[in-house]
Amino acid sequence: MARKTEVELTVLRTEELAPRLRRVVLGGPGFAEYLAVHLPATDSYVKLMFGEGEDVVRRTYTVRHVDAEAGELTIDFVTHGTSGFAGPWAMRARPGDTLRFRGPGGAYRPRPDVDHHLFVGDESALPAIAASLEALDPGARATAFVEVDGPDHEIELTSPGDVTVHWLHRDGAEPGTTTLLDDAVRAWPWPGGRVQAFVHGESALLKTVRPYLLDGRVDRADISVSAYWRRGETEEGFRRWKKQQPDAVIRPGR
Ligand SMILES: Cc1cc2nc3c(=O)[nH]c(=O)nc-3n(C[C@H](O)[C@H](O)[C@H](O)COP(=O)(O)OP(=O)(O)OC[C@H]3O[C@@H](n4cnc5c(N)ncnc54)[C@H](O)[C@@H]3O)c2cc1C
Structure with a gap:
């Protein structure tokens, strides 16, 4: 900090x-x-x-x-x-x-010089995703995948950008137990050009979405990936786990 x-x-x-x-x-x-x-x-x-x-x-x-x-x-x-x-x-x-x-x-901010912005997260990352969408340049292209429990849990997101939001519903499943985000990102037709990605939420994202993006799709300098919490752990337990993970946090420019 x-x-x-x-x-x-x-x-x-x-x-x-x-x-x-x-x-x-x-x-x-x-x-x-x-x-x-x-x-x-x-x-x-x-x-x-x-x-x-x-x-x-x-x-x-x-x-x-x-x-x-x-x-x-x-x-x-x-x-x-x-x-x-x-x-x-x-x-x-x-x-x-x-x-x-x-x-x-904090270190992330949408870059003005990329072709597409990708946001992936659950409700814990929704505040950061919402703030980032508001900070896009007018017309900037962006796609967000957000996991929530159901339609009642979706919130209004505003942006000057050209944004597509995919709400993924757990439908009563426990938070941190689904593969909805990973499945949706892998099924998404990858856009051409330079993509900047923001991937934050339950710790499983580090083992699922992150390797997919780093497999030649997004440059390390253009990715912000961090676990925000871990199912079954308090923040103290989560911090201990995070310390043991290589690359638990990738910040822009590193
Ligand atoms: C950089 C950063 C930014 C964050 N921003 C936000 C934010 O804006 N809003 C936000 O809500 N969270 C945010 N989080 C996540 C938040 O810090 C954790 O969810 C934290 O564990 C909550 O603390 P607590 O005292 O409520 O529960 P804890 O005492 O940490 O945990 C108690 C139990 O609740 C579970 N739990 C914790 N969080 C969740 C969750 N989101 N869903 C389901 N079960 C959970 C734990 O696994 C544990 O079993 C952020 C985390 C980071 C690292």
Whole structure:
């Protein structure tokens, strides 16, 4: 993580974007401190902090949107159930609650000089995918594959680009157990020219979609691939697993 600024913000309002996705809009006096270190990346993330001192628990979340004029920072949380810290916190969040975090980090932004943008992810990556689609140049060609539970879980995505979104439905299957994204990307007629790819979500993507893209389809410099969570693991277990994986994160330019 590039910056270590610690900020505390206050919940201003919440919104149910979909049955498993809750938006929390934050603001308050700490916003100016955050704005001073805000990054232009569309996958900017911060480390939320729950608890105090040695018992503090850290959870990683995308900065979905920053509105400098209104003094607001938006985070979209997957509400995946009652286990864990961040998801359950978001389910309970009410105006006036506070949230501490450190950051930001992040490195991806759609390049203006490619022929096609590819986005692949589940709900955890939807905030970064949505922010990236909004940042495309007018007319830029893009295709997104997004795995959600069903039609009710799809959200509105806006972009100045020429975007095709494929919503893939788990239909009640447990998140992180399907091959929907991998199957869909492999069945997709590969576009010609230079493709920049953003592949983030459950850890299986590292073993499925990533090798397919790196097999001569996308240059390493044009791919951002990172696991965002791992089925059956808390973020602590996931971090331990990630450290053992060669190439668990490929960032642009590496
Ligand atoms: C750079 C980065 C950006 C991220 N951005 C976002 C974001 O904007 N929004 C977002 O919702 N998540 C995001 N994530 C994923 C998020 O950090 C993890 O989902 C995290 O584990 C959630 O913490 P928790 O305290 O709710 O659950 P934990 O205590 O970590 O885990 C408790 C249980 O819930 C399961 N679990 C965790 N996440 C999910 C999930 N998404 N679906 C189903 N089961 C799950 C775990 O496997 C575990 O069994 C991001 C991760 C990274 C690395």
